Amino acid sequence: MTASAGPGLATAAPLVLGIETSCDETGVGLVRGHELLADAVASSVDEHARFGGVVPEVASRAHLEAMVPTVQRALDAAGVTLAQVDAIAVTAGPGLAGALLVGVCAAKAYALALDKPLYGVNHLAAHVAVDRLEHGPLPAPAVALLVSGGHSSLLLVPDVATEIVPLGATIDDAAGEAFDKVARVLGLPFPGGPHIDRAAGSGGDADFVPFPRAKYRDGTSDFSFSGLKTAVARWVEAREAAGEPVPVADVAASFQEAVADVLTRKAVDACLAHGVEHLVIGGGVAANSRLRALAAQRCEAAGVRLRVPRPGLCTDNGAMVAALGAELLARGVAASAMDFPADSSLPVTAITATAGQRV
Amino acid sequence: MLLLAFDTATPAVTVALHDGSRVIAADSAVDARRHGELLASAIEKVLRRAGASHADLTDLAVGVGPGPYTGLRAGVVTAKVLASALRIPVEGMCTLDVIAAEVDAHQEFIVATDARRREVYWALYAGNEARLRGPQVSRPADVPAGYPVAGEGAALYPELTAEPLGPLFPSAARLAELAVRRRAEGARPAPPEPLYLRRPDAREPGPPKRVTEPSPARRVRP
Ligand SMILES: [Zn+2]
Numbered sequence: 001m002t003a004s005a006g007p008g009l010a011t012a013a014p015l016v017l018g019i020e021t022s023c024d025e026t027g028v029g030l031v032r033g034h035e036l037l038a039d040a041v042a043s044s045v046d047e048h049a050r051f052g053g054v055v056p057e058v059a060s061r062a063h064l065e066a067m068v069p070t071v072q073r074a075l076d077a078a079g080v081t082l083a084q085v086d087a088i089a090v091t092a093g094p095g096l097a098g099a100l101l102v103g104v105c106a107a108k109a110y111a112l113a114l115d116k117p118l119y120g121v122n123h124l125a126a127h128v129a130v131d132r133l134e135h136g137p138l139p140a141p142a143v144a145l146l147v148s149g150g151h152s153s154l155l156l157v158p159d160v161a162t163e164i165v166p167l168g169a170t171i172d173d174a175a176g177e178a179f180d181k182v183a184r185v186l187g188l189p190f191p192g193g194p195h196i197d198r199a200a201g202s203g204g205d206a207d208f209v210p211f212p213r214a215k216y217r218d219g220t221s222d223f224s225f226s227g228l229k230t231a232v233a234r235w236v237e238a239r240e241a242a243g244e245p246v247p248v249a250d251v252a253a254s255f256q257e258a259v260a261d262v263l264t265r266k267a268v269d270a271c272l273a274h275g276v277e278h279l280v281i282g283g284g285v286a287a288n289s290r291l292r293a294l295a296a297q298r299c300e301a302a303g304v305r306l307r308v309p310r311p312g313l314c315t316d317n318g319a320m321v322a323a324l325g326a327e328l329l330a331r332g333v334a335a336s337a338m339d340f341p342a343d344s345s346l347p348v349t350a351i352t353a354t355a356g357q358r359v
Numbered sequence: 360m361l362l363l364a365f366d367t368a369t370p371a372v373t374v375a376l377h378d379g380s381r382v383i384a385a386d387s388a389v390d391a392r393r394h395g396e397l398l399a400s401a402i403e404k405v406l407r408r409a410g411a412s413h414a415d416l417t418d419l420a421v422g423v424g425p426g427p428y429t430g431l432r433a434g435v436v437t438a439k440v441l442a443s444a445l446r447i448p449v450e451g452m453c454t455l456d457v458i459a460a461e462v463d464a465h466q467e468f469i470v471a472t473d474a475r476r477r478e479v480y481w482a483l484y485a486g487n488e489a490r491l492r493g494p495q496v497s498r499p500a501d502v503p504a505g506y507p508v509a510g511e512g513a514a515l516y517p518e519l520t521a522e523p524l525g526p527l528f529p530s531a532a533r534l535a536e537l538a539v540r541r542r543a544e545g546a547r548p549a550p551p552e553p554l555y556l557r558r559p560d561a562r563e564p565g566p567p568k569r570v571t572e573p574s575p576a577r578r579v580r581p
């Protein structure tokens with residue numbers, strides 16, 4: 001079951017069930033070898049919308065309700081039975097503690113009932129590994145830019161199964177958080193990402209307001225989005241105070257441009273600094289059209305090959321967890337002990353969870 | 360029959376196996392922050408101790424609280440998944456009833472457990488363990504006074520009662536016995552749905568907070 005297993009061999013490859021509950025999506029994926037068979041998601045996003053952000057307890061309750069039905073839906077979609085599953089993988093962290101725990105306990109119970117190995121895996125590593133399902137074996141080394149409502153990280157990935165080196169991360173808000181907050185300022189619904197993208201795409205002028213690019217060329221791979229969000233709010237308030245209408249499309253486009261500019265600049269710089277020829281982008285913000293376009297343009301100019309999974313695989317899902325589980329299994333990485341914890345701050349260097357690592 | 364019972368609605372993670380005539384293995388640990396780590400291992404442990412396998416299980420019973428949500432969900436989701444994967448029936452049982460079943464009282468009494476935020480989950484029982492009121496969540500001062508109290512609530516809030524009774528936590532052995540007895544009586548099993556008793560803490564936001572100083576004369580946002 002090597003990476004090059006062809007379609008003929010694919011049926012012999014192990015079937016991995018992946019469970020993801022780190023935020024508000026109950027994701028269940030089934031991967032055979034490196035082939036995606038099913039990716040079922042139950043989202044509680046609508047229940048959070050009126051609160052303007054994910055409410056952890058609401059998410060946890062929804063995970064508990066959705067868990068068994070979502071697994072069943074994935075099995076049905078893949079045309080397999082639970083008894084055929086060869087291994088189970090689950091997000092052990094990072095994420096919302098209570099939400100993670102539902103998935104971890106469910107995965108342990110499946111492992112127990114099926115008597116199959118269980119991998120507690122790192123959510124960020126899974127975001128990187130998922131691209132395997134769409135674009136084939138991951139090039140090594142690669143740089144990964146992971147951007148969502150919960151995280152914004154640049155990683156050096158010598159080997160997604162065994163070694164990930166953090167290069168930088170946001171020092172305040174995650175990029176997706178900035179999208180949510182700016183959306184509120186502009187009177188757009190939660191989650192902000194798709195709405196801002198749409199508003200910007202409706203003829204918004206990306207140069208309309210030159211919003212600040214924090215830490216743009218500071219020599220680090222860190223990000224900061226808190227000041228940008230404040231700058232947008234200040235600009236909008238000044239406009240309203242002057243009694244002028246707020247050009248939502250232009251502000252959305254200008255804000256989005258600032259985020260995409262910083263993210264892609266730092267990602268490409270990291271590739272160049274480390275002599276890496278491949279950039280993988282993942283996380284919910286990777287669905288943003290401007291980020292994708294600008295990344296493509298800058299990677300091309302820098303001679304970096306860009307890999308971005310389709311939007312459905314960029315947002316949190318079970319397929320990414322199954323994909324990483326399949327990789328770990330194929331590479332002979334030891335399974336997790338049954339007593340590993342859900343760890344809301346699992347460091348990205350810990351690709352699999354081990355018992356007692358929590359301090 | 361091989362019934363697996365567990366409860367994680369209090370700081371205790373308690374697991375037991377019952378073969379239809381008696382409890383054949385049990386394991387309990389008290390650690391309010393490690394339910395998710397301890398439960399699956401404890402289930403493996405009792406199965407091993409009884410020389411049984413997961414495939415031998417015929418029935419499940421789980422404490423459904425009320426209890427602090429994160430720990431409670433560890434047990435409930437485990438029960439739901441095991442029932443679904445092993446295709447065996449599962450019964451949800453009120454955790455306070457499990458504690459009450461262990462109380463040796465010949466008069467009415469209260470079971471109270473820690474609900475955090477200076478509140479307790481409680482219920483009132485007749486001397487024969489029949490639940491008369493509850494479960495509810497209240498401040499200790501709002502729990503009916505004058506009764507002996509079992510459960511950790513009595514230890515946390517001495518003002519609840521002059522007569523603290525044992526036990527502090529539920530035991531899965533007792534949960535298993537209750538479930539087997541109910542099965543024998545032909546009672547319809549309650550579903551394994553958690554008793555939260557509170558809505559999630561969440562407030563709808565007002566308009567976005569201003570970042571610039573508002574000038575007193577003019578309100579900018581409606
Ligand atoms: Zn994510």
